[in-house]
Amino acid sequence: MEIIHIAAECYPVAKAGGLGDVAGALPKYQNELGHVAKVVMPMYRTKFLYDNQWELVHEGGQALGSHWFHYSVIKEKTNKLGFDLYLVDINGLLDREKIYGYDDDNERFVAFQIAVCDWLSRWQHKPDVIHCHDHHTGLIPFMCKYTYAFRYQLANVPTVFTVHNGEYQGWMGWDKYYLIPAYDSWNWGMLDWDNTINPLASAVKCAWKVTTVSPSYMHELRESAAGLQNLFEYEKGKSYGILNGIDTQVWDPQTDNFIAKNYNTELVAKGKQKNKAELCGQFGLDPDKPLITFIGRLVGEKAADLLPDAISQSIYQHHGKANFLVLGSGDQQLEGQLDHMKSQFHGYFNSYIGYNESLSHLMYAGSDFLLMPSRVEPCGLNQMYALRYGTVPMVRSVGGLKDTIRDFGDWQGFGIRFDQATVGDITYSVGRAIDLYANKPDLYQWMRGHMMNIDHSWDASAQQYIDLYASLKTEA
Numbered sequence: 001m002e003i004i005h006i007a008a009e010c011y012p013v014a015k016a017g018g019l020g021d022v023a024g025a026l027p028k029y030q031n032e033l034g035h036v037a038k039v040v041m042p043m044y045r046t047k048f049l050y051d052n053q054w055e056l057v058h059e060g061g062q063a064l065g066s067h068w069f070h071y072s073v074i075k076e077k078t079n080k081l082g083f084d085l086y087l088v089d090i091n092g093l094l095d096r097e098k099i100y101g102y103d104d105d106n107e108r109f110v111a112f113q114i115a116v117c118d119w120l121s122r123w124q125h126k127p128d129v130i131h132c133h134d135h136h137t138g139l140i141p142f143m144c145k146y147t148y149a150f151r152y153q154l155a156n157v158p159t160v161f162t163v164h165n166g167e168y169q170g171w172m173g174w175d176k177y178y179l180i181p182a183y184d185s186w187n188w189g190m191l192d193w194d195n196t197i198n199p200l201a202s203a204v205k206c207a208w209k210v211t212t213v214s215p216s217y218m219h220e221l222r223e224s225a226a227g228l229q230n231l232f233e234y235e236k237g238k239s240y241g242i243l244n245g246i247d248t249q250v251w252d253p254q255t256d257n258f259i260a261k262n263y264n265t266e267l268v269a270k271g272k273q274k275n276k277a278e279l280c281g282q283f284g285l286d287p288d289k290p291l292i293t294f295i296g297r298l299v300g301e302k303a304a305d306l307l308p309d310a311i312s313q314s315i316y317q318h319h320g321k322a323n324f325l326v327l328g329s330g331d332q333q334l335e336g337q338l339d340h341m342k343s344q345f346h347g348y349f350n351s352y353i354g355y356n357e358s359l360s361h362l363m364y365a366g367s368d369f370l371l372m373p374s375r376v377e378p379c380g381l382n383q384m385y386a387l388r389y390g391t392v393p394m395v396r397s398v399g400g401l402k403d404t405i406r407d408f409g410d411w412q413g414f415g416i417r418f419d420q421a422t423v424g425d426i427t428y429s430v431g432r433a434i435d436l437y438a439n440k441p442d443l444y445q446w447m448r449g450h451m452m453n454i455d456h457s458w459d460a461s462a463q464q465y466i467d468l469y470a471s472l473k474t475e476a
Helices: 018-032 047-051 105-121 140-146 174-179 185-190 199-206 215-221 229-234 268-283 304-317 332-344 357-366 382-388 399-404 423-439 441-452 458-473
Strands: 002-006 036-042 054-064 067-076 084-089 129-133 159-163 209-212 239-241 291-295 323-328 349-353 369-372 392-396 416-418
Touching (some): 002 018, 018 129, 067 105, 084 105, 105 174, 129 140, 140 159, 140 185, 140 199, 159 199, 159 458, 185 199, 199 229, 209 215, 209 458, 215 229, 215 239, 268 291, 268 323, 304 323, 304 332, 304 423, 323 357, 357 382, 369 382, 382 392, 382 441, 392 441, 416 423, 423 441
Parallel strands (some): 002 036, 002 129, 036 084, 129 159, 159 209, 291 323, 291 369, 369 392
Antiparallel strands (some): 067 084
């Protein structure tokens, strides 16, 4: 089976969040199952682009409204990522360093999708499945089905759309309707939601199947989806929740080159102690106290705005019996607050503002607890990385966090769960963590060994996607 994954991110080429991790891992595991999975993404000007070898495989041109653009498609020569990687370049639109955050993002990603559809429509053979990821590729199912330029070649190719985060939908005013290739005007409703062109809503309507990145998130979207909950309820018959996996070759404490000391389940205590000493040494923290960390975007969705109060109250209420370390970037005011807290809570708290892949690996290896108080968490990969490294996840019971973490108060539990994204719930959970660390050493050691043996690899999830694709062949 040949699967074309289309995404705005793919690790290690360009990554802003979990979407990049999925696009960089799922195709590799599908190939290992005996299929041919490929990834198509924009050609950002990243380090990966300049460090690797490429060959030109296609050139073409298409219209973006009244503007004619030229595009080219290049392929990475060595199969370095375990799958064929294609980059689409459009001068003036995709030739940027950053993935997102430009005033013309709508034009950039619409042009990217048009170029991808144009290229695929010219293939001598057709792929078995076109798998689109998040709103940046959400117009492709519509273009395949309804636009004059592509429907004759692509309408019968099954499309799957995965919602990685339903909060971001790619809205465009109808004043930009001219960007989309011509189609029968009576199909305008397949683009519209609440009098706006909504790429995510369009994909949910037009794709043959819709998936989300955890079963619980699929249910949550029917109740709260930034205005699309009725649509998800209506389309539930073709929708499935498939839990993301993690790339256990990249995230492996036995072979990880980013950490100070490699370890396995038998050496977890010594290995984590060594990594913790290295981490605490770098950030001026006491390695004899439990270390609680936060790794992620400093945004409201992750409840990062609660961190300053939750950390300061935890230090006061629990008499400084735990240390805290934050890695992330996002809201500038929040970054400033965390920076200011370094001197206020010197020796108890520290932070690194920015993105640092190597530091994140060391933090998973050297932390005792990982805090994830998210308001929204479609799947969450950080908690699975933490499990892999023997770090106890402290999570809010939402989305994929609820599907992957069982509270240690329950039978064979191995994490700490709380119900509300509030300072009070976080502070209470910190108290439970301190008590577990200080007063229940046997249980704590069992939890660390147990969680490292939980299989969250992509193997099972990749097969679930293959089974879903296979069901589409009967519909094609």
